[in-house]
Amino acid sequence: xxxxxLQTAGRAAASAARLVAxxxxxxxxxxxxxxxxxTAIPFYEALVALYRRGVVDFRRATTFNLDELAGVKDDDxxxxxxxxxxxxxxxxxxxxRRTHLPDGAAGDWTREVARYxxxxxxxxxxxxxxxxxxxxxxxxxxxxxxxxxxxxxYVKLQPASRRANAYLARGDWREVPTHAVSMGIGTILQARTxxxxxxxxxxxxxVAxxxxxxxxxxxPASLIQAHPAAIAILDREAAGRLSAARRRGAT
Ligand code: PGA
Numbered sequence: 001x002x003x004x005x006l007q008t009a010g011r012a013a014a015s016a017a018r019l020v021a022x023x024x025x026x027x028x029x030x031x032x033x034x035x036x037x038x039t040a041i042p043f044y045e046a047l048v049a050l051y052r053r054g055v056v057d058f059r060r061a062t063t064f065n066l067d068e069l070a071g072v073k074d075d076d077x078x079x080x081x082x083x084x085x086x087x088x089x090x091x092x093x094x095x096x097r098r099t100h101l102p103d104g105a106a107g108d109w110t111r112e113v114a115r116y117x118x119x120x121x122x123x124x125x126x127x128x129x130x131x132x133x134x135x136x137x138x139x140x141x142x143x144x145x146x147x148x149x150x151x152x153x154y155v156k157l158q159p160a161s162r163r164a165n166a167y168l169a170r171g172d173w174r175e176v177p178t179h180a181v182s183m184g185i186g187t188i189l190q191a192r193t194x195x196x197x198x199x200x201x202x203x204x205x206x207v208a209x210x211x212x213x214x215x216x217x218x219x220p221a222s223l224i225q226a227h228p229a230a231i232a233i234l235d236r237e238a239a240g241r242l243s244a245a246r247r248r249g250a251t
């Protein structure tokens with residue numbers, strides 16, 4: 001796995017945005033897997049800045065978000081639909097017919113997860129997935145567990161994940177839904193390229209476990225060690241507990 005360590009969170013976000021821009025230049029109809037979360041906000045700011053400078057064109061791209069909270073409508077400010085409009089969709093030339101998120105108000109989850117997985121496979125699967133990592137090691141909402149789901153599924157959130165999303169509900173984690181729809185670990189890892197973006201000291205310990213610890217379903221992000229084309233883009237703080245060679249960006 002390639003590990004890039006940048007001085008600051010802003011530089012890490014900008015590096016991930018440039019990587020996406022280069023991939024879209026090579027392949028304008030790329031299918032992107034996209035994250036939400038606080039880490040991704042500067043990444044989207046950097047992407048929007050590149051778009052405004054004419055460096056990136058989304059016209060032919062397709063996007064699939066990794067997940068959505070369950071029990072919220074698209075226009076609910078807590079929804080990932082709202083997050084994506086706020087941080088990306090309202091600012092770039094993505095075709096709204098080619099931006100996809102699970103429907104958080106679906107109700108019939110069996111049908112919804114099948115629909116999402118079908119749309120993904122009709123689009124040819126993910127070309128490039130940009131993912132974050134939860135402090136509990138989740139990717140998407142594949143929460144630490146004795147077993148993981150391969151495909152898109154309905155999932156109960158761990159308290160840590162609800163707390164991490166409190167920023168969407170004016171700081172009140174009890175207002176964060178208890179369940180979500182998430183791509184499965186297999187769906188994410190089938191992306192041709194996986195880019196993990198992590199910043200800040202609060203991620204240092206889980207980043208070290210994910211990138212250098214044993215591959216285990218208890219740290220779902222550790223499975224990216226087995227991906228043939230995974231890149232981790234970190235700031236110095238998030239890389240703080242990696243082995244010295246990795247911290248220097250030597251691998
Ligand atoms: P965060 O979320 O950027 O808000 O920490 C990342 C994630 O849970 O994937």
